[in-house]
Amino acid sequence: MTSKETIKLVEKANDYKYGFTTNIEQEFAPKGLNEDIIRFISRKKKEPKWLLDWRLKSFEDWKRKADNHPTWANLKYENIDFQDIHYFAAPKSENDKPKSLDEVDPELLRAYNKLGIPLKEQEFLAGISNSHKVAVDAVFDSVSVATTFKSELSKKGIIFCSFSEAVSDHPEIVRKYLGTVVPSGDNYFSNLNSAVFSDGSFVYIPPNVTCPMELSTYFRINAANTGQFERTLIIADKNSYVSYLEGCTAPMRDENQLHAAVVELVALEGAEIKYSTVQNWYPGDKNGKGGIYNFVTKRGICLGANSKISWTQVETGSSVTWKYPSVILKGDNSKGEFYSVALSNNYQQADTGTKMMHIGKNTSSRVVSKGISAGKGQQTYRGLINILPSAYNSKNFTQCDSLLIGNNCGAHTVPYINVKNRQSDVAHEATTSKISDDQLYYCRQRGISEEDATALIVNGFCREVLKNLPMEFAVEAKNLLELSLEGAVG
Amino acid sequence: MLKITNLSVSVDKKKIINNLSLEVPTGKKVAIMGPNGSGKSTLSNVIAGKGGYEINEGEILYNNNDILKLEPEERAASGIYLAFQYPVEIPGIANSSFLRTAINSIRKYNGKKELDTRAFLEECKEICEKLNIDKSFLSRDLNFGFSGGEKKKNEIFHMLMIKPTLCILDEIDSGLDIDALKVISEGITHYSNKDNSMLIITHYQRLLDYVKPDQVHIFNEGKIIESGNYELVKILEAKGYKEFV
Amino acid sequence: MNLLRFWKPRDIRSLYKVFLQDYISKISTEKKHLREKYWLNSEALLSHFNKENIPDNKIEEWKNFKTGFLKKTNWKIPELKNKKVQVDKKIKVTENSLFFVHGRYNSKISKAGNTKGLNVFSTYEYFKLNPSYKEKVYSNPEKYMEDRLSGIGDKKTTALIALNSLLNHGTVIEIEKEAKISNPINIINLSIDETSQLLISPYIIIICKQNSEAIFTEKTYTKNCWINGLSEIYLEKNAKLTYSKFQASIDNSIQTSSLNCSLKNKSNLDLKIFNRENCKEDIRVFLNDEKASAKISGIITSKERKESDVYCKVVHNGKQTFSDQSWRLLSSDSSKTSVNGKIRVNRLAKFSAASFSSKSLILSDKASSFSKPELEILEDDVKCKHGASFGEIDKNLLFYMQSRGIKKQDAIFTLVNAFLSEIGFKKFDIEEIVLKSIKEFFNIGNANE
Secondary structure, eight states: OOHHHHHEEEEEEEETTOOOOOOOOEEEBBBBHHHHHHHHHHTTTTHHHHHHHHHHHHHHHHHHHHHHOOSSSSSSOOOOGGGGGGEEEGGGGGOOSSSSGGGGGGHHHHHHHHHTTSSHHHHHHHHGGGOOOEEEEETTTTTTEESSSSHHHHHHEEEEHHHHHHHOOOOOHHHTTTTTTTTTTHHHEEEEEHHHHOEEEEEEOOOOOOOOEEEEEEEEEOOBBBBBOEEEEEEEOOOOOOEEEEEEEOOOOOEEEEOEEEEEEOOTTTOOOOOOOOEOOOOOOOOSSSSEEEEEEEEEEESSSEEEEEEEEEOOOSSSEOOEEEEOOOSSTTTTEEEEEEEEEEEEEEEEEEEEOSSSOEEEEEEEEEEEEETEEEEEEEEEEEOTTOTTTTTTEEEEEEEEEEOOOOEEEEEEEEEEESSEEEEEEEEEEEHHHHHHHHHHHHHOOHHHHHHHOOOOOHHHHHTTOOOHHHHHHHHHHHHTTTTTOO | OEEEEEEEETTTTTTEEEEEEEETEEEEOOOOOOOOHHHHHHHHHHTTTTTSOOEEEEEEETTEETTTTOOHHHHHHHHHHHHHHHOOOOEEEEEHHHHHHHHHHHHHHTOOOOOOOOOOHHHHHHHHHHHHHOOOOHHHTTTTTOOOHHHHHHHHHHHHHHHSSEEESSSSSOOOHHHHHHHHHOOOOOOOOOOOOEEESSSSSSSHHHSOEEOOOOOEEEEEEEEEEEHHHHHHHHHHHGGGG | OOTTTOOOTTTTHHHHHHHHHHHHTTTTTTHHHHHHHSSSOOHHHHHHHHHHHHHHHTTTTTSOOOOOHHSSSBBOOOOSOOOOOOOOOOOOSSSSSEETTEEEOOOEEOOTTTTTTTEEEEHHHHHHHOOIIIIIIISOOHHHHHIIIIIISSOHHHHHHHHHHHHHOOEEEOTTTTTHHHHHHHEEEEEOOOOOOEEEEEEEEEEEEETTTEEEEEEEESSSSSEEEEEEEEETTTTTTEEEEEEEEEEEEEEEEEEEEETTTTEEEEEEEETTEEEEEEEEEEEETTTTTTEEEEEEOOOTTOEEEEEEEEEOSSSTTEEEEEEEEEEEEEEEEEEEEEEEOOTTTTTOEEEEEEEEEESSSTTTEEEEEEEEEEOOEEEEEEEEEOOOOOOOHHHHHTTTTOOHHHHHHHHHHHHHHHTTTTTTTTHHHHHHHHHHHHOOOOOTO
8 A cells, every 4th residue: 555545545534423413401510629529519419428538538638649640651641730620510300300211311311312222211222132131320521421221230139320329229239339349549540430430330230130120331531631430240150140331532632631430349159240341432633632531540459259350441442541440350250351352543552451450269360462553553452360379379461462563652561560479370471563564465356455455464363352242242343343442554 | 458668767876777668568477577676576666656656768558547656545446456565554444444444534535435344344355254354353453463475365355355456466376375276376366357458466476377478578687688588488498587588 | 917907897987998099009100090091090990999888779771689698797808919729529620620729810829821712811912912902992091981881871880890800810721713612611700718798809800702612601609798790891893602600509608799891793602690699690691793693591599688770771783783681580488589681672673583581489488589671672673572470389299200200309399400500501510510500599409529
């Protein structure tokens, strides 16, 4: 392909499908971060005192750290002005929250339809067969606007609602688990989140229940100069199973926007949680202007014996990604998994990976990370495998492969492997390669164009991860990869 | 079908093909034999359109059209097929889905509708049986972890599925045991008819014993030094390349 | 002479200042002039050391090696005058033996005169003879500072290098152009004063000229010392060097050393390291020109409550450069072994290939092992891979051997030996050092036989 064609393609590639904004009446908290704002958010949510106190304590902690922004990651970005952000933005209708979906602002429903997320249950039933039912919790800027299939789920005792509802309806569960997996002081951004989080999703699966459908949350940042700080808490009680999907988009804006979420998963004895993310925040334009700063703390704990937590992520969006979904393997025989595809094109930067803390006996973990760098993208895998002395007979297998497309990008692999138990078996493998000219020539000789051949090879490269996604997501992820890659070939 | 006139090709200023003229008539099987490093593989790559070669002069006409300016995929779509000497491995892509993508790309290029999945799979199975290939071949990753013989069989499998009009077989017989050689030869003979052509590039005569070529050229230092019919193969076998070079 | 008489363990900065300034004033004017013109200025070194100080575990590269002991101890600087040295009979002295006593070359007991193509100089002499080389390599103190004291993106233990450069002028070992020396050249580091706690600073520069070939082995026999070493290896076009560095006997000693290698066109380096408890090795290999290649392999062992740590960074700058690292780690008792292997392929180092592998064997419940294999790839047309694995001795194999009548300890020894032999140390006479130390590990037979 000539360089001219490549340039043309790169220009074309900048079409971010989800870049529209929605005009709906919104209510903002004033810009800036202080105690009053936190009290305001808490009051808005009609929160109990213990939660407000928890927020305020987190804020105190954060203030102490405020100037010590973490710098260890392989990321370059402009300083974030925490006083120039709205910490709360909500569609007006939140004031008197809609009783049913019919009362939801139609503009909002249209917005979600544009994203391809039907919020009306009948649309689900009309369009998709029963076996693929997905219950959705839609989070628009700071608040959850709608949760579908609630009643059907509640018949099985499953609680799936917004975080705020959970605080008022199930305070005992929230209070028992909130901050136990990711303590508020865990890191800079978890601290910030704990102080100002606005909403998010809450899931509780009772003992011996297999959740009959995929649960999912769609996050959307709509308002300008707004940070999104949601918090997700999922508890799978004994011998239960749940598969949870998370998707996200944001409008195209020239300024960078901050997203600092916290996700906590708790798997009790014999329970299994499968958490999948397709992250497609606005990545900024082709010159690196704008885009979401994505600083997320995700962690799960296998609290009981024989439990399992599995993370699958496809990261194609955001201008900066800082994210390490982790598993604490505390229960004996528990399992942790991390499957990741991260793609950085243009000026995107991603520093992502996982931590596997082996504490219990016979614990095992598996890490498969596929990083793709194109354009001027920089990609870092950072992972920690920590086998503590108590983790007898533990196993870990890690594989991280990087693919470079073009020669202005970079791939970095930084695994930390710390083994303190001799009866354990840890193996790490990594490779870095490019799409070879021979592979491309072979495909083209068979009649496949260079663009298609690249997408084909990239998809093959990621297959091990993509196959872990639920069906609907797998297709979306595959298309996203192709979309994000457009123009990367040269 | 294929007409090469006064072709000269070089790589890094080094001349590999030297004023070559060659014709492959429709419905014929033409064999090119030559010692290692004589420029045989370069010739097949230049016809298929691989980058990195400098065409100094001459032309390649395929069905009376000059193809030198076409991209490899355009040549493939117009019916040129190259069975690679060293087929490339692509992990993560199933053999069958690769092949389907290829066939559909070619069909799309020629303004045809996409192939029905069921019909495609039926045909795959049929040809697998013909070539004595296990069905698992289809679901395995493209050439990934294939043995040398399996890769070569796969090249013939692709050929029979894609149904090209000009087949260039680059050392398709290297690294094959007798049984596999027989299967492959039968596949080639079976496919060959009055409407398509074969350009068979090889080092040894064993393949040619099965696939009786209509014309035989002996190739050295980038040009043809001797031409004849099947008899030439026997003479070559008896005397070796030295006699000709 | 106890230069450290002012030492107050808690106040390192001022202390070093006192003794180093005292020391610098004793350097002869002529040599001082040389250092200041062509090398680092001693004041700069001193202020650098004062600023950075002895690294501690706040620095990522030093997380796995404790340095508290270094700071707390009242180290002495060995006297400059040559004492009469008696070489222990246990140490084999061959024809090409270069002795370094307390970090300084001792020509009286060394045997190097008869080998053609091998020359040993003080740096002063060498630069006198090779002014062009001096100009080329050392004429620009800033560049020298840059090359030696900056870690290029890493925290290099520059304070320790500064300390070394202050206390030793260095010795140049030159392999002449076209010389092919097939007998191994032995570098032997000795400490002879066993009672006092000495700070020894060996500084060895090895220059292999065009088309030369040589084999080096470096062995260290010390007691109660801190060896803070610096080695620089320069391979010119087509030069070939095999360099093996072994800790032969490390009674109560601590070692922190830095090894810098710079490779030109088509040169080839085969580096073998045997790193034991209480040793920290910092290796940097720069493949600066086309087709330079380096193979680095090593065994890292540790016992008791001690640590053994290797940092190894390979930087690919030239096209078609090749590197391969392979490490075997063995920890017993409550010890810790660690390796941090970093591969960086810079832009334009096209068609390069790099690999790293480490395998750890943990022999006891309290032992641990750490591996951090890093890749930094900035060029797309390269092949890189790394791998690390951890485990214990295969119980089935052990049982099999025991059931054939082999004693458990012997069986373990055999299996460990097999594990380590994958590295390919066997060719060298040094093998006995490795094996001996492993026998010590398991209390098998007589360690001194």
